[in-house]
Amino acid sequence: DAKTTQPPSMDCAEGRAANLPCNHSTISGNEYVYWYRQIHSQGPQYIIHGLKNNETNEMASLIITEDRKSSTLILPHATLRDTAVYYCIVRVAWGESNYQLIWGAGTKLIIKP
Amino acid sequence: KAGVTQTPRYLIKTRGQQVTLSCSPISGHRSVSWYQQTPGQGLQFLFEYFSETQRNKGNFPGRFSGRQFSNSRSEMNVSTLELGDSALYLCASSLQGVPGNTIYFGEGSWLTVV
Numbered sequence: 001d002a003k004t005t006q007p008p009s010m011d012c013a014e015g016r017a018a019n020l021p022c023n024h025s026t027i028s029g030n031e032y033v034y035w036y037r038q039i040h041s042q043g044p045q046y047i048i049h050g051l052k053n054n055e056t057n058e059m060a061s062l063i064i065t066e067d068r069k070s071s072t073l074i075l076p077h078a079t080l081r082d083t084a085v086y087y088c089i090v091r092v093a094w095g096e097s098n099y100q101l102i103w104g105a106g107t108k109l110i111i112k113p
Numbered sequence: 114k115a116g117v118t119q120t121p122r123y124l125i126k127t128r129g130q131q132v133t134l135s136c137s138p139i140s141g142h143r144s145v146s147w148y149q150q151t152p153g154q155g156l157q158f159l160f161e162y163f164s165e166t167q168r169n170k171g172n173f174p175g176r177f178s179g180r181q182f183s184n185s186r187s188e189m190n191v192s193t194l195e196l197g198d199s200a201l202y203l204c205a206s207s208l209q210g211v212p213g214n215t216i217y218f219g220e221g222s223w224l225t226v227v
Contacts, residue, residue: 032212041150043117043203043218051213087156091212099212100169101148101205103156 003027003090009108018075020107022088025069032091033064034101035073037084037109044087047073078111085109115140117206117219125225131192134222136204138185142217144168144210145187147179150201150221159202162187163210194226 005023012018024033032051036044048055048062050071055062061074075082087106091099118137126132138145146169147159158171162181179189185206191198201221207214 030212034216036218041201041221043119043220044156046215046217049213049215099210100158100161100171101146101156101216102158103148105155 003031003092003102004088004104006086006088006104006107008105009110011110011112012075012078014080014111014113015077018078018082018109018111020073020075020086020088020109021070022072023070024088024090027068027090033062033071034089034091035060035062036087036089037082038087038106039084045084047086049091078109080111080113083109083111117204117217119202119204119219119222121222122220123223123225125227126194127227128194128196130194131190132194132224133188133190134202134204134224136187136189136206136219138187138204138206139217142206142208143185144207144214145181145185146205146207146210146216147187147189148203148205149173150203151197151199156203159189161210168210191224196226199224199226 034049035047038044050062064071085106120135144163146161150156161169165181176192181187203221205218207216
C-alpha cells in the first residue's frame with residue numbers, strides 16, 4: 001500500500017504558486033520523498049526528491065516538515081503546462097538492496113487561466 | 114544526454130500471444146526497473162535489474178519476466194497474454210538504484226491485448 005496521502009484534486013490560477021501537500025506519517029528515517037508528475041499518461045516526469053532538508057531545483061521546491069511526516073511541493077509560478085497528476089512517493093526500503101517506489105493515486109492539479 | 118528509451122511505443126497483441134518490450138536506460142545507469150500502469154490499479158512495480166541480476170520483484174505472476182544485458186539495456190516479456198495485461202508499461206533507470214538516486218522514466222510502451 002502507498003505510504004502517502006494526497007488530495008485527489010486541486011486548482012490553481014495561472015501565475016500563482018501551486019502548493020501541493022502530501023502526508024507520509026509512517027515514513028522511516030532512511031526513506032526519501034520523491035515527486036513526479038504525469039501528463040496524459042506519458043511517462044512520469046521527475047520533479048524533485050529529498051530526505052529531510054528542503055530542496056529546490058529549476059522546476060520546484062520541496063518543503064519537508066521537521067518530523068518528516070508531511071511535505072509540500074511548490075511550483076512557484078504555475079503555467080497551463082503544469083496541469084498534470086502529481087505523485088508524492090516514499091521510496092520504501094527493505095533490507096540492503098530492496099527499494100521500490102510505491103505509488104498512490106496522486107493529485108490532479110488543474111491550472112486555470 | 115539521451116533519456117530512457119522504450120520500444121515499441123504502441124502495440125496490439127492477441128490473447129495467448131507473448132510480447133517483448135525493450136528499454137535502453139540513460140548512459141551510465143545500471144539499475145532498470147519496470148512498472149505497469151492501468152486505470153484501475155495505478156502504477157505497480159514489476160521488477161528491478163542491476164548488473165544483469167534481478168534484484169527485486171513485485172507481486173506479478175510468472176508470466177511476467179525480464180532480463181538485463183551487459184550494456185544495461187533491459188527487456189521484459191509477458192507470455193500467454195490476457196486481456197487484463199493491457200496497460201502502459203514503464204521503464205525507469207537510475208545510477209545504482211539506491212536511496213537518493215534520481216530515477217528517470219521513459220515514455221512507456223502501450224500494450225493492447227485483444
